[in-house]
Amino acid sequence: MLDALPAVGVPADQVLDEMKALRRGDLPTHGGRLFAYVYDPAIPGLDTLAVTAYALSAHVNGLDPLAFPSLLATENALVAAAARVLGAGPGTSAPEVVGSVTSGGTESLILAVKAARDSRPEIERPRLVVPVTAHAAFAKAAHYLDVELDLVPVDADFRADPTAMAAAIGPDTVLVACSAPSYAHGVVDPVAEIAAAAAERGVRCHVDACFGGWVLPYLKRLGAALPDFDFSVAGVTSISVDLHKYAYCPKGVSVLLHRDADLRRPQYFAFADWPGYTMINPGISSTRSGGPVAAAYATLRHIGDEGYLRLASQTQEAVRGLAAAVTATDGLRLLAPANTTVVCMTSTDPGLDLFVLADALAAADWHTQPQLPFGEMPTSIHLTVTAAVLPKVAEFAVALTAAANAARAIGPVTLPPDLVAMTAALTPDQLTPELVAGIASTFGLGEESSEPPRMAMVNALLAVAPARLREQLLVEFVSLLQRPSFT
Numbered sequence: 059m060l061d062a063l064p065a066v067g068v069p070a071d072q073v074l075d076e077m078k079a080l081r082r083g084d085l086p087t088h089g090g091r092l093f094a095y096v097y098d099p100a101i102p103g104l105d106t107l108a109v110t111a112y113a114l115s116a117h118v119n120g121l122d123p124l125a126f127p128s129l130l131a132t133e134n135a136l137v138a139a140a141a142r143v144l145g146a147g148p149g150t151s152a153p154e155v156v157g158s159v160t161s162g163g164t165e166s167l168i169l170a171v172k173a174a175r176d177s178r179p180e181i182e183r184p185r186l187v188v189p190v191t192a193h194a195a196f197a198k199a200a201h202y203l204d205v206e207l208d209l210v211p212v213d214a215d216f217r218a219d220p221t222a223m224a225a226a227i228g229p230d231t232v233l234v235a236c237s238a239p240s241y242a243h244g245v246v247d248p249v250a251e252i253a254a255a256a257a258e259r260g261v262r263c264h265v266d267a268c269f270g271g272w273v274l275p276y277l278k279r280l281g282a283a284l285p286d287f288d289f290s291v292a293g294v295t296s297i298s299v300d301l302h303k304y305a306y307c308p309k310g311v312s313v314l315l316h317r318d319a320d321l322r323r324p325q326y327f328a329f330a331d332w333p334g335y336t337m338i339n340p341g342i343s344s345t346r347s348g349g350p351v352a353a354a355y356a357t358l359r360h361i362g363d364e365g366y367l368r369l370a371s372q373t374q375e376a377v378r379g380l381a382a383a384v385t386a387t388d389g390l391r392l393l394a395p396a397n398t399t400v401v402c403m404t405s406t407d408p409g410l411d412l413f414v415l416a417d418a419l420a421a422a423d424w425h426t427q428p429q430l431p432f433g434e435m436p437t438s439i440h441l442t443v444t445a446a447v448l449p450k451v452a453e454f455a456v457a458l459t460a461a462a463n464a465a466r467a468i469g470p471v472t473l474p475p476d477l478v479a480m481t482a483a484l485t486p487d488q489l490t491p492e493l494v495a496g497i498a499s500t501f502g503l504g505e506e507s508s509e510p511p512r513m514a515m516v517n518a519l520l521a522v523a524p525a526r527l528r529e530q531l532l533v534e535f536v537s538l539l540q541r542p543s544f545t
């Protein structure tokens with residue numbers, strides 16, 4: 059148990075040593091062995107620069123842009139850089155572009171939905187149209203903002219279907235959104251057709267480029283045949299891009315761009331009716347640290363445009379190598395074309411269980427992301443590929459073959475039939491914390507161990523649980539984990 063408030067303070071060196079020991083239990087953020095959550099450009103010295111810049115501004119407060127002009131200036135520079143990367147700014151078809159720095163992709167998407175909702179106060183029950191492949195943050199935005207979510211099926215290639223998207227637009231639609239690319243499969247939606255359909259109906263169109271917005275333009279410069287998705291596309295009214303993803307900045311920075319200031323205006327929250335300072339916030343937080351912004355500014359300035367082009371080229375080469383490794387492995391195939399920064403594989407062999415494969419890879423210190431089946435989409439394994447992966451491709455290819463053989467030898471997960479029956483019969487409201495604790499301990503979850511947890515059984519169980527039940531199961535489980543560690 060950790061003690062965050064000892065009776066007597068602990069010397070700085072000791073605190074740091076303790077924390078370093080703690081961090082050793084985490085998945086590796088650097089080195090190209092973790093294919094989700096983290097983005098590593100493998101540039102020597104970059105981390106030191108970023109954390110030094112972070113420390114310089116850690117106590118700066120974004121509450122008031124006048125009090126800390128350094129923050130305002132660096133934010134404006136980040137917005138300008140993002141606009142340039144995404145086809146906006148002077149000399150483009152979106153010269154009036156404006157934007158805000160947010161804490162991450164989810165906040166950017168919530169704010170895009172808020173701006174759209176509040177731009178149409180006459181609509182009583184506002185609606186948001188997205189393809190089913192859109193990031194879950196849209197569902198969260200809809201939930202928080204009391205906007206109805208219209209989920210539109212995608213085509214067989216996991217691309218949003220522009221005809222179906224257009225048909226879903228109704229009189230109460232305040233926003234249509236699509237992805238460039240989608241997280242699960244790395245597929246770029248047909249943005250031009252969708253934006254045109256939205257514009258024709260006078261509806262805003264948001265492009266969620268949180269994931270790939272900083273790398274797709276560079277991939278296009280390298281010759282990748284990808285659809286246009288930025289402000290050069292007529293009808294695109296806003297775009298989000300996360301700097302803590304392919305701009306390789308420390309966590310906590312995304313940019314939300316609007317084609318002009320009128321479109322952004324309803325994004326702000328202002329309140330003067332209380333005895334304190336008038337609150338004017340572009341984002342969800344009021345007080346927010348200048349640290350992430352400073353770190354992002356330092357990162358962009360150090361890497362530069364030419365550096366991002368090089369990183370995109372390395373990433374592209376790594377993607378090609380990993381895709382070839384998947385194709386060359388018996389029993390595996392690519393689920394979607396690997397033409398962005400995602401490699402998504404599925405199994406062609408009933409004897410090769412992807413959940414078992416993911417565990418076998420984890421045991422060899424390769425950390426991938428299993429994706430549960432969804433509608434017609436089969437179970438898959440997702441790899442988010444970053445520049446740091448390139449030198450590891452050959453090693454991964456060997457590990458993948460070995461893990462596939464090991465998984466085949468182990469065989470597919472078979473869940474106890476009574477557990478399957480119970481899961482099928484359970485309704486979310488029947489899930490008590492005790493029941494979930496019992497299930498978790500059956501699988502050895504949440505217990506301290508030096509071994510990576512064997513997740514195959516858990517994933518297999520989650521895969522048979524209906525979505526609402528799965529949500530509730532995981533809420534209860536996470537709630538069990540998130541308990542104060544009283545000493």
Ligand SMILES: Cc1ncc(COP(=O)(O)O)c(C=O)c1O
Nearest residue numbers: 162163164193195241266268269
């Ligand atoms: C396409 C897309 N949109 C939005 C998000 C949400 O970003 P964040 O986790 O920074 O809130 C992600 C995260 O992976 C994403 O891939």
